Amino acid sequence: MPIEIDRERFVATMNEQAEIGATDGGGLHRLALSDEDKQIRDWFATQMKSEGLEITVDEFGNMFGYREGTDPDADTVLVGSHLDSQPYGGIYDGAMGVVAALELVRTLNDEGIETERPVEIVNWTNEEGSRFQPAMQGSGVWAGSHDIDKEHAKTDANGDIFEEELERIGYKGETSAEPQRGYDSYLELHIEQGPYLEENDTDVGIVTGIVGFTWGAITFHGEADHSGPTPMHYRSDALVAAADVISQIRRIPGTLGERTVGTTGYIDAQPNSINTIPEEVTFTWGFRDPDTDVIEEARTRILAEAEWAAEREGVDWDYEDRMWADPVHFADRCVDAVARAAEQLNYNGMRIFSGAGHDATHTHKVMDTGMVFSVSENGKSHTEEEYTSWSDCYAAANTLANAAFELTTEP
CATH class of the missing domain: 3.40.630.10 (Zn peptidases)
Known part of the structure; x- marks a missing residue:
């Protein structure tokens, strides 16, 4: 019983x-x-x-x-x-x-x-x-x-x-x-x-x-400047590069597997002023899936996206792996x-x-x-x-x- x-x-x-x-x-x-x-x-x-x-x-x-x-x-x-x-x-x-x-x-x-x-x-x-x-x-x-x-x-x-x-x-x-x-x-x-x-x-x-999952953070380093007089082709906007990559964190899971999910749960932009071009932006990635190979592929692809975004916007970048679980x-x-x-x-x-x-x-x-x-x-x-x-x-x-x-x- x-x-x-x-x-x-x-x-x-x-x-x-x-x-x-x-x-x-x-x-x-x-x-x-x-x-x-x-x-x-x-x-x-x-x-x-x-x-x-x-x-x-x-x-x-x-x-x-x-x-x-x-x-x-x-x-x-x-x-x-x-x-x-x-x-x-x-x-x-x-x-x-x-x-x-x-x-x-x-x-x-x-x-x-x-x-x-x-x-x-x-x-x-x-x-x-x-x-x-x-x-x-x-x-x-x-x-x-x-x-x-x-x-x-x-x-x-x-x-x-x-x-x-x-x-x-x-x-x-x-x-x-x-x-x-x-x-x-x-x-x-x-x-x-x-x-x-x-x-x-x-x-x-x-x-x-x-x-399993991978957590990490990407930081783009641009140049702060006045948001009015600075021409668009003069800018090194860290937030634009970040926005491009964050959108891919949303899209990549749909190309990998039924249970793959991706999230940006944290973002910090500096100096965070309406009148200043963002100089530094840090944000997180998080991907999860039942398959180790899928998780690794998601991580590899988002880092490649970061490299391409940095090149397009003329900014520097680095990243930090924060957690991995099989x-x-x-x-x-x-x-x-x-x-x-x-x-x-x-x-x-x-x-x-x-x-x-x-x-x-x-x-x-x-x-x-x-x-x-x-x-x-x-x-x-x-x-x-x-x-x-x-x-x-x-x-x-x-x-x-x-x-x-x-x-x-x-x-």
Whole structure:
């Protein structure tokens, strides 16, 4: 028989966490290592303590809550997500995965269920990457993808240093930021952040993998001058070159693949005056696709576009690679566990490839990994308008709980 989490308690806990960093628009502004992040971490620690979990905080701020299994030699099943948010983001992104993991433990405790494998829940540090880059920073350090000293030294837009901010909020732990025990598997619940589940009238998503992506920034260096007396053929306009390349970031995906997407999410023009020709413009590229070759082709083509634009406008240019992630394909046993859980609960499940990056991108290097998606209404996320009905939240959380429970008893 499947286990069943307490719907009323799950919804109440979701609403409770959403009060920390709440915005007037009904969303969340809970950036990594902010005062609000400290508050939600304190709250999470209290919840874990009340369930009798052994709490560990590592030197990168990742928070773990450990529940013993009956087999002292068995590897652990890890479940969780992240509690930081985008600037003025939604209340579900990341947080629902942590609350669902907590609810799994609560349900096991309520029913007096002892699992063969230990269960551990986690809140990863700075998944969003909005204040400090890159995204999925805490899980990346833990899994060995990033050097901890380099990541500790990262700064935000105000010049605040990551390590100092981690110490300021009291969450630089003493435990080494690496796996402290053997891990069998990792499951993560997340909202889809796209329209496919809703379009297909599906209850839950059975995630088979995560797209890879490339992030970077291009800067054009022109010459500032008066916007009135300077003839057009005298100008070295950095913004014109940038505009040409940005338009190609929009167009290139349509020539590559069905799931290829491209975005310019940041642009800075200097001196940013209506009466001055732009001297320097920096903007970002972001391309995603399930195929590594497609991602590399998109990056190569946008850098070629930048070179041509610089030549046309008579400006200099340079670029910076900011992040690269290969596509991830999840372990069949974890994907199948999610599929069986959905079937046992009579939910209509759909296999789907994630279009967004998640901490599972890094955990799969350490252990077998899988994910559950909930429906995202209109596919909206990273906005206060992000919405998932409580019925869809509950279906996904129940699926996660049963898939994880299966993995705790699997030989």
